[in-house]
Amino acid sequence: MPGRDIMGIFSCLCTKSHDTPDENYELKMATKTRVVLLACGSFNPITNMHLRMFEIAKDSLHKTGRFEVIEGIVSPVSDGYKKKDLEPAKHRCEMVRRSLKTSSWIRLDTWESDQDTWTETARILAHHKAQQDSIYNANELRPTRNSELPAKKKRKTNAGTTHVSCNMLHNQADGQGPVQVKLLCGGDLLESFAVPGLWKPADIEDIVRNYGLVCITREGSNPSRFIYENDVLSKFQYNIHIVTEWITNDISATKIRRALRRQESVKYLVQDAVIDYIMKNSLYGVEVADK
Ligand SMILES: Nc1ncnc2c1ncn2[C@@H]1O[C@H](COP(=O)(O)OP(=O)(O)OP(=O)(O)O)[C@@H](O)[C@H]1O
Ligand SMILES: NC(=O)c1ccc[n+]([C@@H]2O[C@H](COP(=O)(O)O)[C@@H](O)[C@H]2O)c1
Numbered sequence: 150m151p152g153r154d155i156m157g158i159f160s161c162l163c164t165k166s167h168d169t170p171d172e173n174y175e176l177k178m179a180t181k182t183r184v185v186l187l188a189c190g191s192f193n194p195i196t197n198m199h200l201r202m203f204e205i206a207k208d209s210l211h212k213t214g215r216f217e218v219i220e221g222i223v224s225p226v227s228d229g230y231k232k233k234d235l236e237p238a239k240h241r242c243e244m245v246r247r248s249l250k251t252s253s254w255i256r257l258d259t260w261e262s263d264q265d266t267w268t269e270t271a272r273i274l275a276h277h278k279a280q281q282d283s284i285y286n287a288n289e290l291r292p293t294r295n296s297e298l299p300a301k302k303k304r305k306t307n308a309g310t311t312h313v314s315c316n317m318l319h320n321q322a323d324g325q326g327p328v329q330v331k332l333l334c335g336g337d338l339l340e341s342f343a344v345p346g347l348w349k350p351a352d353i354e355d356i357v358r359n360y361g362l363v364c365i366t367r368e369g370s371n372p373s374r375f376i377y378e379n380d381v382l383s384k385f386q387y388n389i390h391i392v393t394e395w396i397t398n399d400i401s402a403t404k405i406r407r408a409l410r411r412q413e414s415v416k417y418l419v420q421d422a423v424i425d426y427i428m429k430n431s432l433y434g435v436e437v438a439d440k
């Protein structure tokens with residue numbers, strides 16, 4: 150008789166009994182989904198608000214009691230994005246790297262910025278999901294060929310069939326399920342989904358259906374209303390986590406670049422290590438006094 154998993158979603162034919170909740174049932178129900186937060190953007194340059202975004206999102210996901218955020222990834226867009234005033238990726242990445250020196254859980258990933266051409270965000274998510282899955286498979290899944298299973302666990306399967314789905318089921322039930330990679334963004338990025346021709350409808354659906362979004366409110370955006378007005382986003386609303394940032398801070402990279410161009414201070418708006426780097430490399434039109 151097919152087993153019944155604790156969430157009522159999966160079933161399998163293995164020897165483990167799913168029919169009666171075991172003594173670890175409550176524990177299993179409390180098991181958290183591990184999440185990697187992926188932020189895509191220009192980071193031109195990275196600001197304190199980009200960094201805050203990760204902290205706010207992590208707190209909010211943890212408060213649900215359902216998620217454990219295990220890593221944050223900053224993925225700067227490649228030079229192929231060709232946005233106005235975009236500094237070369239090597240500079241943007243170096244500023245990200247330096248600004249993350251004080252974080253124990255957020256890291257720079259240069260896979261996207263290393264590409265010669267611009268890459269759609271759905272492809273970036275797919276890349277990082279594949280990375281996570283390969284770690285998961287190597288460390289935890291360890292697919293067992295049916296022939297290697299202990300005799301009492303052998304089942305009638307096609308000879309040599311890999312016992313993956315069943316192992317996966319148990320790993321999930323044991324809380325060791327695959328890591329989810331969610332797109333972390335501000336309200337403006339979410340609302341850019343409505344800009345004609347900017348995002349493929351299939352990519353939008355892929356992102357919200359297969360990955361999930363964590364969206365931080367931002368001055369001038371109303372993510373809840375935006376989702377309400379969009380059929381696809383409404384359908385997958387369960388996979389979109391909106392976080393209201395009450396300590397509002399309207400830092401934007403555009404404003405930072407403007408201030409720098411005008412030789413105004415940006416101290417306490419971006420990390421000191423980033424300011425140092427901007428000064429040393431005369432980025433964003435900064436004129437260095439002793440030059
Ligand atoms: N103040 C903020 N509040 C919430 N989200 C933000 C904020 N600043 C940036 N983000 C988010 O960070 C991600 C990367 O954004 P991006 O690099 O475009 O920064 P930006 O400040 O919007 O820069 P620019 O002004 O050059 O567009 C996006 O998802 C964006 O919505
Ligand atoms: N179709 C898409 O996948 C698509 C379209 C527009 C922007 N984006 C991404 O959104 C981010 C926007 O960053 P900016 O706000 O700095 O332009 C970038 O990472 C960019 O690659 C993706």
Ligand SMILES: [Zn+2]
Pocket residue numbers: none
């Ligand atoms: Zn932006």
